[in-house]
Amino acid sequence: MTMQDFSTSQGALLKARAELKVALEAVSQAVEQQKAVKAGTERLIRRFDAIHPPMVAESARLETLAKQVDETLRAAQAKAQDARTAAQAAFEDFTNFTDPRQNVSLMSDRSPFLLLPVRVETRFVRVNVNDSPQHQLWVRIYPDDCSLDTFEPMLSETELANAQRYWQAMWRAGGVEADERAAWRRIVTAHGSGRASWIVDSYQPTNVAQKPVKAKATDEILVIPTQTLLTSAEATATATYWQAIWLSDDDPATQKAKQQAARAALEAATSAARAAEIIANYSPYNLTDKPQTPLRKTDVALSTTFVIFPGDPLTKQGAWTQAPRVNFLADRFVVLGYTNGVKTIEAIGGVVSLPLVVGPDPSGDATTTIHPQGGDLFVPDELQWMVDFDRAVEVGMALRIDLTDGQAASGFDRLLVLGLQLSLSDADGKTALEDLFKHHHFGHSGLSMIPQGTPTHNTTGNKTGYTRVDDPDKSFDDRKQQALFSLTGDPMRKQDGQWLAELIGINPSVLARVHNSGSSDQLRARAMQCALWPATLGYWMDKLMTPVFGDSVVENTYRFFTNFVSGCGSIPAISIGNDPYGILATTAFS
Secondary structure, three states, X not given: OOHHHHHHHHHHHHHHXXXXXXXXXXHHHHHHHHHHHHHHHHHHHHOOOOOOHHHHHHHHHHHHHHHHHHHHHHHHHHHHHHHHHHHHHHHHHHHHHOOHHHHHHHOOOOOOOOOOOEEEEEEEEEEEEOOEEEEEEEEEEEEOHHHOEOOOOOOEHHHHHHHHHHHHHHXXXXXXXXXXXXXXXXXXXXXXXXXXXXXXXXXXXXXXXXXXOOOOOOOEEEEEEEOOOOOHHHHHHHHHHHHHHHHHHHOOOOHHHHHHHHHHHHHHHOOHHHHHHHHHHOXXXXXXXXXXXXXXXXXXXXXXXXXXXXXXXXXXXXXXXXXXXXXXXXXXXXEEEEEOOEEEEEEEXXXXXXXXXXXXXXXXXXXXXXXXXXXXXXXXXXXXXXXXXXXXXXXXXXXXXXXXXXXXXXXXXXXXXXXXXXOOOHHHHHHHHHHHHHHHHOOOOOEEEOOOOOOOOOOOOOOOOOOOOOOHHHHXXXXXXXXXXXXXXXXXXXXXXHHHHHHHOOOHHHHOOOEOOOOOHHHHHHHHHHHHHHHOHHHHHHHHOOOOOOHHHHHHHHHHHHHHOOOOOOOOOEEEOOEEEOOOOOOOOO
8 A cells, every 4th residue: 555545545535524524514404494493383383373364474484494494404314324425435445544553654754643632441351252261351442521522613592692682781881891791791601701702703793893982981872783774864763762762761750751752753754654663673672771870861971872783693492402522533542551661462443433422412302312211221322332342342442352361360560542543634633633622612611721830639728720610701801802822933932822832733823812822831931941041050061060061062952951941841731621631742762
C-alpha cells in the first residue's frame, strides 16, 4: 500500500462522512419540523371551532403541511441511510490503513498528535476456549468527557423566546451596565454562560447597530418588539401614542381623558382600523415600568424605540433532542503491557464504530429508549456496547487478550492503551479539534483556561477552583470584549490563549472569547526566567565558573533557560466542565 493509496482512501472516507453529517442534520431538521406541526395541530384541536372560518383554514393548512413534512422526513431518512451505507463502505476500504503500528509512517512528519485521555477498565478472567482453559485479560475503553459532544446548534422554542426577552431587556437598559448585567444574568441562569452566548449570537435583532443609549441612568425607554417595521409616519405616531399612555397614570383624575386623546391622535395619523391593529400588535413589552423612587414619570426623559427581530428560525421543541456522541476517536486501540520495563504483551482491538453513541436518545419513543423490561433494563442497540462486553469488542471499545499462566499470575507493572485516528487528514484533524472546543465552549459543559495556582481539590484551607454554579458576571465581563487577547509575534507579550492555540495547532480565534484566555501566566513565567538568570545560573556560569564555560556556551544556555525552562509548564491547562486537563508536550527525543 502506497502513500497515494492512503491519501485517496482517506479523502474518500472524509467526503463520505461529511455527506453523512449533512444528511443526518437534514433528518434532524425534518424531525423538528414534524414535531412543530404536530404541536401546532394539537393546540388547534384544543380550541377548534368548526364554524370559525380562520380555524377551518388553519386546520386544512396544517394537514397539508403535515403531509409535506412527513414526505420530507421520509426522503431525508432514505438519503441518510444511503449516506450511512456509503460512509461504511468507504471506511471498510480504509480499514487496511487503521493499524497505527504499521501505518503511522504514512502520515506527514509535520503532523502532531493530540492524545485525548480515555478511561480504562481491566479484569483477569479464566475462560474455556475450544474446551481448554485459557487465561485472558479483558480491557474496556471508555471515552473521556472531553471527547463527548452534546452540542446542538438549533435553538429550542424556549431559547428563542429567551433570546427575544434578552434583546428587549438590552434595548430597555440603554447601555446602563447594571441593567445589561441583569439581562445577561437572567439568560445565563436559564441556559448557562456558554449556551447563552450561542443563543444571543445566533439570534440578533436586525437593527442591533441602533441599540439605544440613555443620556442618564434614570431615563426610561419603551421598547416595542416587532418583526414587521412600520412606516416612518406610523412609527412616529405609535411612539407618541405609547408615551402618552405611559405618562397618563401620573394623575388618575385625568388618566382616562389623556388615553382617549392619545387614541384619537393615533387614529387621526392613521385610521381607526389601523390604530386598533397597531395597539394590538405594537405594544411596548415594558409598559408597566416605573421610575426609580422618588422620581415621578414626568421627572424622567422618556423615549420609544423598536427592536426589530428577524423571522423566526426553525426551532426544536425541547432543549435536548439528540443523543450525546463521540464523533472523533482513534480508529483502533492498541494495548501494550510491560513487566520490569519490558513489553510482554501487544494487542490491537477492532475498528471503532463512529460516531459512538454514549447516552440515550431523547427523540426516540418509549419502546426504543432505555426503559424497564420485566425485571431487567432494556438498552437500545446503539448503547449496548456500554453494558455488554461482547458488543464492546465488536465496536472496537474492548479487547480480549490471551495470557500465559505466568502473565496471569504476575500481572503487569504498566498497561498502556493508545490509538490514532489515521482517517483524519492534517486539516480535518485541526478542524475536528476546533469544532470540539467550540462545542464545549458554547455548550452546557463549558470551556475555560486555568490560571496558575488554581486549587484542583477541596482542602481545609482552600476550595477547588471549579464549581457547578455558573458566574454570569465573569462571562459578562468576557463578552464586553470582542477578543480577550490580541495576536502578537513577540513571545514576551503573547497571552495564554495565543500560546495554547499556537502550541496545539489551532486557529487562535477559537479561544479568543474563552474565559481566562487573556491571562498572562506564560508571559510572567518567561519574564521570571529572564529576571532569575543573572542572579542564579547565569552568575554561576559566567562568574564563579570562569573560564570553564565559554561565552558561546553561556549564551546558548541563557537562550535555552529563558525560552524552554518554566515552572508552570510549556502549555496552559484547560478545563472542560468541572474537569481540569493538563497538556504535556513531548516528542521522540531519539
